[in-house]
Amino acid sequence: MAIGALTPPPTESAPREAQIEFSDNRLLIDLCGEYDRNLAMIEKALDVQIARRGNQLVIMGGEASQKRALEVLQALYDRLQAGRTVEPGDIDRELRMDTSARDTGARDGDQLEMFKGGKVEIKTRKKLVEPRTDAQKAYVQSLFENELAFGIGPAGTGKTYLAVAVGVSMFIGGHVDRIILSRPAVEAGEKLGYLPGDMKDKVDPYMQPLYDALNDFLPGKQLAKLIEEKRIEIAPLAFMRGRTLANAFVVLDEAQNATTMQMKMFLTRLGEGSRMVITGDRSQVDLPRGVQSGLQDAERLLTSIPKISFNYFTSKDVVRHPLVAAIIEAYEADSGRA
Structure with a gap:
């Protein structure tokens, strides 16, 4: 001792x-x-x-x-x-982590555990995932406590990674039957039509960050089987239209590139027994000029609704290379002068 x-x-x-x-x-x-x-x-x-x-x-x-x-x-x-x-x-x-702000209670003990000093760990099949900042910790707690949660902030703050980790944890704990991960397939200077292959081959590169996160949390053979059985789905946002997503953990990534109508369509897919997480970065909108971001509209319209949480990250929460935080701060400072 x-x-x-x-x-x-x-x-x-x-x-x-x-x-x-x-x-x-x-x-x-x-x-x-x-x-x-x-x-x-x-x-x-x-x-x-x-x-x-x-x-x-x-x-x-x-x-x-x-x-x-x-x-x-x-x-x-x-x-x-x-x-x-x-x-x-x-x-x-x-x-x-701010030790003075750590709490001591436990929530959903089989999924999220509070260890000594109020630490949070998310159980997955391949690793234990621990938030690395206070904002990340609050975000993870809100994902377990709310049926609809938003994670908004710059790249590298763990918004998508932690959301997928919580989804895998809830899935292996039997709290949801499926994991559904989606992104708008918005071109950021590249043209989908020029990519080789069929539609799946064309959109898969846009979905690769979601595959990467899943590979961190589930063994390769098990992940492939779950995708084949459609218990894990990774699909462009446009493929969500007309569906009701019940008993599922649903993540919409890069939500700043969803239009207002797409965001409304996606949010209204929420079904019984499901959890939904929306992640995005307001500084990386790739929509055509003059098209309003659905993420900004959702913030404006839904902030006052109970049981919907909004979690915000800053450059201080970046957990990639230290230079990433410095780069983000430089761009933020420049936009403030514009």
């Missing part, structure tokens, strides 16, 4: 230090990482210095940064004690 505490107030000549002690040296080695790379990541993020002394880690820096470093180190050590690994993404998640 780890014990963390601030040392007595330093003298003027001594730097301020905090210490945390770990009983299992083998886990401590894993916590530090190869060539102490895990510690280096925490040092850079929190502007502290971390030194190892036997089975203790000593943190030097500002008091608030020391306290945060202690929390992160303890959380990562708890993870190792539970038999999990510590990867860069796990460190990034602990650094991003």
